[in-house]
Amino acid sequence: MKIYSCCGKESITKKYFCSECGKSEFEEKEVSDSGTVYSFTKIHIAPAEFADIAPYNVVLVDLDEADAKVTTRIEEDVKIGDKVNLDRIENDAYIYKRVS
Template sequence: MKIYSCCGNDSIAKKYNCAVCGKSEFEEKEVSDDGTVYSFTKIHIAPAEFAHIAPYNVVLVDLDEANAKVTSRMEEDVAIGDKVTLDRIEEGAYIYKKAS
């Protein structure tokens, strides 16, 4: 997974300016897409465009090799502290699964 760093802050989204120093130059680096579930919520009643996949989990994953978190979706049940890995990117959404 590609991340962008400045001032010790990492992000998966490329920003125009650093929130800390205001610079527009970021260091790009590749890191593992593995992480740990930091938080989650289960969506039972989804917006119309996602109704066909409900129920599903929206998960905040704390990446192992970066000072960043990524919002993702998981189809399986999950708990805080579970180790997870990126399964695929589907229509711009990160889909994680439990690590083996």
């Protein structure tokens, strides 16, 4: 997974300008996609485009090798502190799974 950083702030999305210094130059590095469940919510009544997969979990994952978080979807039940890994990218969405 690519991480973009400037002024000690890391993100999975490349920004146009750094919120700290205003520069448009970012360091790019590759990090592991593994992480820990930081927060989650279970969606029971989904928007029409996701109704066929409800219920599902929307999860905020704290990445292990970066000071960044990624919003993901996880099909199985999770709890805060669970270890997770990227399973696949589907329609530009990160789909993670719990690590046994």
